[in-house]
Amino acid sequence: MNGQLRGKTAIVTGAASGIGRATAALFAARGAAVLAVDRDEKGLLELRDEVAAAGDELAVLAVDLTSAGAAERVFDHCAEVVGTPDVLANIAGRAGDRPAADTTDEDFEFFLRTNLGTTFALSRRAVIAFGDAGGAIVNTSSTFALTGVAGSAPYSAAKGAVSSLTRQMAAEYGRRGIRVNAVAPGLIETPATRAKIAAGVFDDLVTRSRPLPRVGQPIDVARVVAFLASDEAAFVTGLTIPVDGGWSSTHFRG
Template sequence: MSQRMQGKVAFVSGGGSGIGAATAIRLAQEGASVVICGRRQEPLDAVVAQIRAAGGQAEAVQADVGDETQYVGAIEAAAQRHGRLDVLVNNAMAFTWGALESTSTAEWHANFRTTVDGTFWGTRTALRLMKAGGQGGSIVNVSSICGQLGTPWMAGYSAAKAAVDNFSRAAAAEGAAAGVRVNVVVPAVVETPATAGMLADEASRRSTEKLIPMGRVGRPEELANAILFLASDEAAYITGASLPVDGGRSAVLVTAL
């Protein structure tokens, strides 16, 4: 590995599984001291153990990203322990599923608490810390193709992810002068616990893969590599960008079936 993150401190939300876990592992492989957070301690501990077994540096913090006090407190405490914060990855999300006409107001709001509010709280906190530290930094927010294309039965989630996209552009404009970059990665279908239901059998998987030009769903490690790039100094002149990592799904109207 190139150790391109050597000496940097990174905080990753939703780090116990899927894209968050893969990102934490990848950042640690490149030399970062990684702090991961999530609601359940056991999966966080498993990721930390894997990172440490490979010689990396990591720690876990149990915190609900949908709770402002918990999430902000976790980021601030990590920065205090390590003396700095260089990278924040807002990856945690929550969603509801169902037809629009039967979606309750409570279900609608449930899509925003973690995905939008959590991204706002995390980004605001990181901007303050990175500006105060004087070293700048990188914030990478994880969105979704659902935020760019209409997705039936996921109206709330789609609206929340669309909010993340444009919020990130505004944050990039505000952070640029202080050297704080804010970018977005935009996955489509990635094989994670959150998508296990839609990929539960071969027929469902084949139906999904037919819509993807590359003919397969994504792997968490592929998203982690994109996040690593945007977090690293190799992307020093990139801010306000939304990078699709979707096998070409967003590039086409339809594909031949």
Template sequence: MTSNPDVTRRTADSPGSGGLAGRTAVVTGGSGGIGSAIVRALARQGVTVAVADTDEQAEALACEVGGFAVVGDLTDPEMPGRLVDQVTERTGSLDILVNAAGIQVRTAAVDISAEDWDRLVSINLTAAYRLVQAAAKPLAAIGGSIVNIVSLSADRAVPGIVPYGATKAALLQLTKGLAVELGPSGIRVNAVAPGYVTTAMTAAVLDQPDFRERVLTRVPLGRLADGGDIADVVAFLASDAARYMTGTVLPVDGGYSIT
């Protein structure tokens, strides 16, 4: 995309700089552990949120926060375009895209099935890529923001989730490349790399007392994260307070990555 001179750049002197009220966001994986926290964090700041997920929980959450749900399977190549069209037709604009949809398969890398590999890549990487393609034009029209949820495993080897880490590494690199290509159009692209977060996806390991204790010994802040710890950083990156940040990957891990 090329530079868009019609974009009104938000600056530190803008009224309500840093505020998000009145904007529209899409959050994929919106009814998941981290995704639902992001939906609630944005809604608390006055954002109209489209909760995108595959189950009926998306409807309930959207009702709770005063947004709306778009239920569908992001592995369907046509779903990203339909999602963006529904949002822009309903609200007139799209300011924020949060790619939080993701799955994890715990197995040795050499043992993962072809079906599980394809599903990991489709949900964790391809869906995010297609959504950016679909959302780029409306985001450029308003100088919008994209935030991708990656993982600390994107740049370190974690036995048992190597294929998952590979998809997150690819999403991290996509974040940086898109920041370069979309920056002239006024679109900022950043990522958040959570550490260990208490969600349904991590319960299988974090509910094991020995594993949990080993993790906690490496977290200087002495506790695991919850979805809200991640969501508040996402809201910051989406806001005008981060208006000069793009291509950034912020670890939100309580210090785990430095020990």
């Protein structure tokens, strides 16, 4: 698998921590030329050093993806320092727990902007950059987009829209050789979830109710993203693939 992505040039967002960090490092290890993007410059520099220590390399760009013109800046920088991209991994996003009645207009706009808006803007720019040469986009949805979970209305709605966008763009650009898929992570141990996992907050809702009871790790998702970005998935498009230990598709008793 070491050369799975050799010859690919990839943009990975949300790369300073969690799933994005694991994805950027794995892409580099598997041979891709990588531009790692995040607003956390310190985290990006730490990632670059970590990847270099493993004998690989990647370029980094610190930018707030919700800012005006961010997508154009990302793709222009990639072309300048890494090369014209043919893979986009949209990992950046924000989670949060809010029931619909407690969601303000500002809350709703925030979740749409950080999860759907950035994905749309970068994906729109990607199909322009890919041209007629083809390419692959891998988005990040959520298991909360696949099944109803109380208390997460704006986040679930935004991630559901990401899955819908994934299908739509697969239909629109497949004839140009552009594949568009998504991963739907379940409970994954990241800096954002680690404290709650340690406190047992998710034990009943998630961990004990799925057939694979361990907590997911960022690398579990990154490996699926790498597959979808690679030529091994050359006949796969328009799908949202759960990476959740079976939580969204099964009910476990025991």
